[in-house]
Amino acid sequence: MATRxxxxxxxxxxxxxxxxKAKSGHPGAPMGMAEIAEVVWNHHLRHNPTNPKWADRDRFxxxxxxxxxxxxxxxxxxxxxxxxxxxKNFRQMHSKTPGHPEYGYTAxxxxxxxxxxxxxxxxxxxxMAEKLLAAEFNKPDHEIVxxxxxxxxGDGCLMExxxxxxxxxxxxxxxxxxxxxxxxxxxxxxxHVEGWFTDNTPMRFESxxxxxxxxxxxxxxxxxxxxxxxxxxxxDKPTMICCKTIIGKxxxxxxxxxxxxxxxxxxxxxADTRKNLGWNHAPFEIPADVYEGWDARTKGKGLExxxxxxxxxxxxxxxxxxxxxxxxxxxxxxxxxxxxxxQAVAAINVKxxxxxTRKASQIAINALAPALPEFLGGSADLTGxxxxxxxGCHHVHGKSTGNYISYGVREFGMSHIMNGMALxxxxxxFGGTFLMFSEYARNALRMAALMKQRVIWxxxxxxxxxxxxxxxxxxxEQTATLxxxxxxDVWRPCDTVExxxxxxxxxxxxxxxxxxxxxxxxxxxxxRDEATVANIARGGYVLKDVANPQVVLIxxxxxxxxxxxxxxxxxxxxxxxxxxxxxxxxxFDRQDAxxxxxxxxxxxxxxxxxxxxxxxxxxxxxxxxxxxxxxxFGESAPAPALFKHFGFTVENVVSKxxxxx
Numbered sequence: 109m110a111t112r113x114x115x116x117x118x119x120x121x122x123x124x125x126x127x128x129k130a131k132s133g134h135p136g137a138p139m140g141m142a143e144i145a146e147v148v149w150n151h152h153l154r155h156n157p158t159n160p161k162w163a164d165r166d167r168f169x170x171x172x173x174x175x176x177x178x179x180x181x182x183x184x185x186x187x188x189x190x191x192x193x194x195x196k197n198f199r200q201m202h203s204k205t206p207g208h209p210e211y212g213y214t215a216x217x218x219x220x221x222x223x224x225x226x227x228x229x230x231x232x233x234x235x236m237a238e239k240l241l242a243a244e245f246n247k248p249d250h251e252i253v254x255x256x257x258x259x260x261x262g263d264g265c266l267m268e269x270x271x272x273x274x275x276x277x278x279x280x281x282x283x284x285x286x287x288x289x290x291x292x293x294x295x296x297x298x299x300h301v302e303g304w305f306t307d308n309t310p311m312r313f314e315s316x317x318x319x320x321x322x323x324x325x326x327x328x329x330x331x332x333x334x335x336x337x338x339x340x341x342x343x344d345k346p347t348m349i350c351c352k353t354i355i356g357k358x359x360x361x362x363x364x365x366x367x368x369x370x371x372x373x374x375x376x377x378x379a380d381t382r383k384n385l386g387w388n389h390a391p392f393e394i395p396a397d398v399y400e401g402w403d404a405r406t407k408g409k410g411l412e413x414x415x416x417x418x419x420x421x422x423x424x425x426x427x428x429x430x431x432x433x434x435x436x437x438x439x440x441x442x443x444x445x446x447x448x449x450x451q452a453v454a455a456i457n458v459k460x461x462x463x464x465t466r467k468a469s470q471i472a473i474n475a476l477a478p479a480l481p482e483f484l485g486g487s488a489d490l491t492g493x494x495x496x497x498x499x500g501c502h503h504v505h506g507k508s509t510g511n512y513i514s515y516g517v518r519e520f521g522m523s524h525i526m527n528g529m530a531l532x533x534x535x536x537x538f539g540g541t542f543l544m545f546s547e548y549a550r551n552a553l554r555m556a557a558l559m560k561q562r563v564i565w566x567x568x569x570x571x572x573x574x575x576x577x578x579x580x581x582x583x584x585e586q587t588a589t590l591x592x593x594x595x596x597d598v599w600r601p602c603d604t605v606e607x608x609x610x611x612x613x614x615x616x617x618x619x620x621x622x623x624x625x626x627x628x629x630x631x632x633x634x635x636r637d638e639a640t641v642a643n644i645a646r647g648g649y650v651l652k653d654v655a656n657p658q659v660v661l662i663x664x665x666x667x668x669x670x671x672x673x674x675x676x677x678x679x680x681x682x683x684x685x686x687x688x689x690x691x692x693x694x695x696f697d698r699q700d701a702x703x704x705x706x707x708x709x710x711x712x713x714x715x716x717x718x719x720x721x722x723x724x725x726x727x728x729x730x731x732x733x734x735x736x737x738x739x740x741f742g743e744s745a746p747a748p749a750l751f752k753h754f755g756f757t758v759e760n761v762v763s764k765x766x767x768x769x
Contacts, residue, residue, distance in 0.1 A: 110401040112329050115150065116142035117385050118185060118398045120358050123177035124381060125391040126198035126205070128372045133199060133207065136355040136368040137175025140326070141260060141291050144351055147332040148258055148289070149182050149404070152340075156408030157187035160215045163437045164415050166255045167218050167234045167532065171227025172262035172291060173208040174370065180205045183216045185394070185402035190214060192392055211531065211559040219531050220559050223551050225268030226524050228288060231259040232274045233528020233537075235286035235346070240484070241534045243509040245433050250422040252415070252433065256340075259288040263301055266290065266309060273521025278346045279317030282507035286346035287339045291326070293355040299366045310350055319345040326351030344507065360384045436482050436534045439562065439618060448479040449612045456604050457641060460633045465626040465665070466568040468607035470495035476611060477501070480536060484529060486513035487540040487566075488522045493628075494540030494568045519545045523552030523565070530561040536615065540566035542574075543583040543625060546590065556621040557595040563621040564614045569628045570600065571719035572754060573666055578744030587625050588724035591693055595620035599692045600718075602668035603633050606691045609644040613695070627666050629747055634668065634689070647695025648707055652687035654679075659765050660686045660708060662728055663717040667736075667756065671717050674761035683765060686712075693728075713768050719756055734764045 119142040127133035138145075154166045170179045177198065183190045190204060197203035204214045208222030218234070221227035235257040242253040265271055278286055290309065294301050310322040319342040325331045332351065339347035356368030359381045373381065382388070389395060423430035435442070442448070452475035456468075463471070477483050477498050487496045491514065502510035515522035519541045526537035546553065546567055556563045572582045591598045597620060599610035607626070614622030634651060643649035651668065652675055659678070663671035668689050675685045688707055690696055696704065708714065714733040716725035722737035729735060738754045751757070 110395070110397040112146055114398055115401050116146045117358070117387050118394055118402070119145060119178065119181045120385065121382070121387050121389070122181040122184070122195055122392070122394075124373055124378050126177050126180070126195050128375065128378050129196060129391070130199040131372050133177060133372065134174040134370045135177065135373060136293075136295070136370070137172055137262060137291060138178035138181060139359065139363075139368070140293050140353040140355045140357050141175070141178060141289075142357065143327050143329050144260070144289055144332050144353075145178060145182055147329050147336060149186060150402065151333065152336055153258065154255060154411050155216075155404065156412045157216070157405050158409060159412060160188065162412045162415070163533070164253060164255050167231070167257040169218055169227045169231040169234070169257065169259045170209055170221055171231070171259050171265045172224065173221030173227060176205070176207065176209050178260070179209055179217065180214070183214065185399065186404040188216045190216070196392055219528065220555060223555070224262070224264040225270040226551065226555060228259050228261050228265055229270050229274035229521055229524035230528035230531060231257050231286060231288070232278045232283065233525035234532040235278065235283040236281060236525065237529045237532035237535050238285055239281070239283060240509050245429055247422070247426060247429075250418070250425060252419050252422050256285045256287060259286070260291060261288055262291045263294070263296055263305055266307070267305055270520050270524065273518040274525060275313065275318070276316045277515065277518070277521065277525070280506055281504070282317070282344045283346045284343040287336065287349065288347065289349045289351055291353055292350055293353045295355045295364070295366050295369055297366060297369055310348070313348040317345060319347040320350065321347065322350045324349055324351045326353035327357060358385045432481070433534070439533065441616060442479050445479060445616070449476070452476060453605065453608050453612070453641065456608050457636070459604070460635070461604050462630055462632045463604060464628055464630050465601050465603070465607050466493070466495050466628060468601070468604040469566055469611065469624060469626050470498065471604060472608040472611040473498045475608065476615065480615065482534065482536040484511050484513070484535045484537045485539070486515055486522060486537070488515045488519045488545070489517045490541055493542070494566055496538065496540040496566050515539065519548040520552060523549035524555070526563050527552055527556050527559070527561055530556070530563050531559070536562060536564070538564035538566060540568060542569045542581065543567035543586050544569070544581050546586055546623075553590070553596065553621065553623070554593055557593045560595055560620045562618055565621065565623045566626065567623055568626045570625045570665060571627070572738075572742045572750040573627055573629045573719065573747045575628070575747040575750065576744055579741040582742035583720070584738060584741060585721045587718075588721050590623050591724065596623060597621070597692060597694045598623045598625060600625040600665040601691045602663075602665055602689055603631055605634070605636065605641060606644055606689070610691060613645060613692075625665065629666065631666055632669050634672070644691065645695075646699050646703060647692035647697070648688055648690035650686060650707055651689040654684040654686060657684045657686035657712060658769060659683065660688055660712055660714045661717060661761070661765075662688045662690055662708075662714055662725070664690055665718070667717040667719060670756055670758065670761060674758050674765070677758050677762050678765060681762070681766075683769065685765065715761070715764055715768065717756070717761060719751070719754070732768060734768045736761055736764055
C-alpha cells in the first residue's frame with residue numbers, strides 16, 4: 109500500500125515530467141500543492157471518474173490554472189478518461205492536456221481557468237447555484253442537492269480585483285459549501301511578492317464574512333485534513349484555508365524560487381528531484397500500488413449509486429419536481445417552449461408598443477419567465493435602468509434565496525459568477541449593466557464564449573442616445589467588438605418584436621452566450637407580416653422593400669427608424685431603397701448563401717447605418733458602399749442634438765446614398 113507521501117509525490121513526478129517533455133509549463137504550483145490535493149481528492153471530493161457529469165458531484169476548480177498539470181495528474185491518477193499518453197502530450201496540438209485547463213477538452217475539468225481570479229469567481233457562481241437549487245428542490249427527508257465546491261487559488265488570484273468582487277459576495281450570501289485553499293507560497297513571476305503583495309489576506313476574508321483558517325502547513329496532510337474538517341463544520345460561511353507552501357517542493361535547487369514557477373526544471377534538476385524525493389521510477393511511470401491508492405472509480409460509482417437510489421425515492425414522492433430537476437440539469441427547454449415563445453411573440457406583435465428596447469426586454473422577460481423557472485436574473489446595481497427584474501421575481505437578500513440578484517457595482521464579478529452558475533447547471537443566468545461597462549466584464553464575456561456557455565447579458569444605454577452623461581458613458585466601439593468575439597451572438601433589436609425574438613434565441617441557444625444591446629430612448633414599433641416576423645430569427649431580413657431597389661439600407665437598433673425615414677425621402681428623389689434590419693450580424697452570417705443573397709443582392713450598392721464605429725460594416729457594404737457612423741467619442745448633450753451633430757439624420761443618409769450611386 110502506497111503511503112500518502114508517495115501519493116503526493118506521484119503528482120510532483122507527473123508534473124515535472126510533463127513540463128520537462130513539453131519544455132514549457134508551470135511545475136511549481138503542482139509540486140507545492142501536492143499534499144493539499146491528496147487530502148482533498150482522496151478523502152473529501154465526492155466525484156465519479158466514470159461519470160464526470162453526475163449532478164450531485166462536488167465541483168473542483170483550479171483557479172491558478174497555470175498549474176494545470178496538478179489537475180491533469182489528479183484526473184489521470186483517479187481514473188478519469190485521461191490516459192498517460194495525454195499526460196505525455198502536455199501542451200501539444202489537439203491534446204486533452206492544453207496549457208491551461210479548458211472546459212470541454214478534458215473530462216473532469218469544470219471550467220476553463222488561466223486568467224487569474226476568474227476560477228474563484230466561477231466557483232462562487234457554482235456554490236450559489238448549489239444553494240439556490242437545494243432551496244428549490246430539496247424536501248424534508250429528501251436531499252438531492254448537497255455538494256461542496258472546492259477551489260485552489262494562488263497569490264495572483266488574490267491580487268486580481270475580481271477576487272474582491274466575488275469573495276465579498278460569497279460572504280454576504282453565506283455560501284457555506286464553498287471551501288477555498290490559498291497556496292500561500294510567496295512567489296510570483298517577478299519573484300518574492302513582498303514588494304507588491306503585502307495584504308493581510310486572513311483579515312481581508314474575515315471582513316468579507318468568511319470563516320478563515322490561517323497558518324496551515326500545506327505540506328502536512330494531517331494539518332490540512334483538520335482544516336478541511338473544520339471548514340465543513342461551518343455551514344453558514346464560506347471558508348478560506350490559508351496553506352503555507354513551498355513552490356516547487358522537492359526540487360533541491362529551485363524550490364522556493366520563482367525559477368520553478370513557469371519553466372521546466374531541466375533534465376539534471378528533474379533527476380536530482382527524483383533522488384531527493386526518493387522517487388525511483390522512470391519518467392511517466394507510476395507504480396501499481398500508487399495507482400491503487402489514487403483510483404476513485406469504485407468509490408465514485410458507489411457514491412453515485414447511493415445518490416441515484418435517493419433520487420429514485422425522491423421521484424416517487426415528488427415526480428413533478430424530479431422531472432423538472434432532470435430537465436434543467438440536462439439544459440433542456442420545457443416541452444411547450446416553442447408554443448409558448450410563438451404565442452408571446454404574436455401577442456407582442458399585436459400590441460405594437462413604442463417603447464425603449466430596454467423596456468421591450470423587460471416585457472419579453474415577463475412573457476417568458478412563467479415558462480422558465482430556471483431564469484436567474486440580476487443587475488450590477490442598475491436594475492431600475494436595465495429593467496432586468498420582472499413581476500413575481502424574488503430578490504436574493506444576504507443569506508436568503510430567490511431568483512433575482514442585486515450584484516452591486518461588480519460588472520466583472522457578476523459576469524463570471526453567471527458563468528459559474530451556467531457551468532454548474534440547472535439555472536439560466538442573465539444580468540444587466542450599461543453597454544459601456546461591458547468593458548469591465550470583457551474577460552468574462554470572452555470566457556463564456558470560449559466555453560460555449562448559455563449566459564445572457566442585457567446591455568442597455570447602447571449608444572449616443574444615452575445623451576447627457578457624455579462620452580464616458582456613450583459606447584461607440586463596444587457593439588462592434590462584442591460581435592468579433594467567436595461564439596458570441598450579439599443582438600441589437602429595433603423594437604419590441606425583434607427584442608423578444610432575440611430573447612427567445614438566447615434562451616434556446618446551447619452553444620454560446622448572447623449579448624442584447626438595448627436602447628435607453630423609445631423606439632417606434634415596426635409593422636410586419638407573419639413571414640417577415642419569422643425571418644427576424646435569421647439575424648437579418650428585408651423589413652421594407654420596393655420594386656427594383658437601387659440601394660440597400662442596412663441598419664440596427666435605433667437607426668432602423670432612420671433608415672425607414674430615409675427610404676421615404678429617397679423615394680421623393682426617385683431613388684428606390686430597400687431597408688434591411690440586421691439585429692444580429694452573427695446569426696445572419698451563419699445563414700445559407702441563398703438566403704443572404706436574397707437579403708443583400710449582389711450588384712446593388714449598400715449603405716449601413718449604426719450609431720457606432722464604421723469599420724465593422726465594410727464587410728457588408730464593400731468598397732462601393734458607405735457607412736453612416738462615427739469614429740470619434742461622443743459628447744454631452746441631449747440625445748436629439750447628438751444624433752444631429754454626428755450625422756444621424758435623414759438628410760445625411762440621403763446624401764451618402766446619392767454619393768455612392
